[in-house]
Amino acid sequence: MRRADADDFEAFVADRMDRWRRSAFLLCQDWHSADDIVSVTVARLYRSWRTVSRADNRDAYAQRVLTRCWLDERRRPWSNREQSWAEVPDMAAAVPEVVTDRDGLAALLRSLAPKQRAVLVLRFYLDYSVEETARMLGISAGTVKSQSARGLATLRTIASGQV
Secondary structure, eight states, X not given: OOHHHHHHHHHHHHHHHHHXXXXXXXXXXXHHHHHHHHHHHHHHHHHXXXXXXXXXXXXXXXXXXXXHHXXXXXXXXXXXXXXXXXXXXXXXXXXXXXXXXXXXXXXXXXXXXXXXXXXXXXXXXXXXOHHHHHHHHTOOHHHHHHHHHHHHHHHHHHHTTOO
């Protein structure tokens, strides 16, 4: 890679790293896994930087790579058995109210199927259009709409305590 390309790549990644990390966390609900997913994403973007740098919308391209990395990780057999903890579970600590709300949202997102969660995060947190979300996930626009409707209905049901 030429130095100018390397500088462009480094600037691109540095400007977006926090957003990718938050996005990955919303998808996988674990900061350690989110960091792993972002690392794999950055490696894949580096490998294909010539293609990425010529893309009409680099951000959408990168988000698609990140989302697919998460979906690939979900398909691995150990991903359903392994759990990581930020701290030892039996050590209770005082948690501020804001974190509790965030944890409640995280629990709601975890209650969704992976594809529904990906659709809702891309559509409503990252504000992608139906068509952009469909392209990123490799599904039809109709599937994005139906997964959005089902996911939101599930969240409403759970949040209202009807489950």
